[in-house]
Amino acid sequence: MDDLNAQVWAVDALGALAQETRLSVFRILVKTGPEGMIAGAIAEHCDVPPSTMSHHLATLERAGLVSSERESRLIHYRADYPNMRRLLTFLMEDCCQGMPEMCSDLIAGLTCEPRA
Amino acid sequence: MDDLNAQVWAVDALGALAQETRLSVFRILVKTGPEGMIAGAIAEHCDVPPSTMSHHLATLERAGLVSSERESRLIHYRADYPNMRRLLTFLMEDCCQGMPEMCSDLIAGLTCEPRA
């Protein structure tokens, strides 16, 4: 993917996250991990009607931020970790003007530890 | 800042980045570093009219992603690294279910090295 397409994708992904309900959904799925969560449970958790949530989930999935898998009548949604990483990498690309020590503390806080 | 306010801010910041011109501006400023760039030069670089760019810069500044400083007639814009970090941290918060090894490669790619 060249830089132009990466940018188009990133705008789409950021737009998908730039909405309260969708950001909540994404973060819940990030916390939930590979197990994921069922569409109905997500809608209930966020207290929005199923049709609205379906719309939001579709937006997140189109952006590549979540993936879905059907299991009989239920549909599991999960965060897409590789694309999440791509997005963060894209935003930080070429920061620090080649001097990593200039923003080393930017990365320092990005550990995967659970919050205290 | 509690989690609710953090979420409101994050939606705003992500929305600020979820637009082609603004994402370009932000990434240029990330690459440019502390020196920043003058408003007019940014507008010219992105090939948009000054009034449109002014609107976009104001959006980015309201979201805390860039800061501005006047130097006589010129206005310098810079990326706000601390808030950039806060945003990335917020997105990754509590990922991996407390098992950092599960997404260690998510961080692995987030070095500040210039692109090869």
Add this chain to the structure above:
DNA sequence: CAGTAGGTTCGATATTTATCGAAATATAGC
């Protein structure tokens, strides 16, 4: 105190996005 250059605000229009009920689709059980 003009005149000029760099930026921003205003205002009006066009486009995109969010919302959610109703209807449609898919799967399972009887």
Add this chain to the structure above:
DNA sequence: GCTATATTTCGATAAATATCGAACCTACTG
């Protein structure tokens, strides 16, 4: 096949956002 459940698609309305010229500020310069 009929019924119930889980979820999506449709459709229509309301709200937010992008765009850019014109007018307006602000700070230098002669």
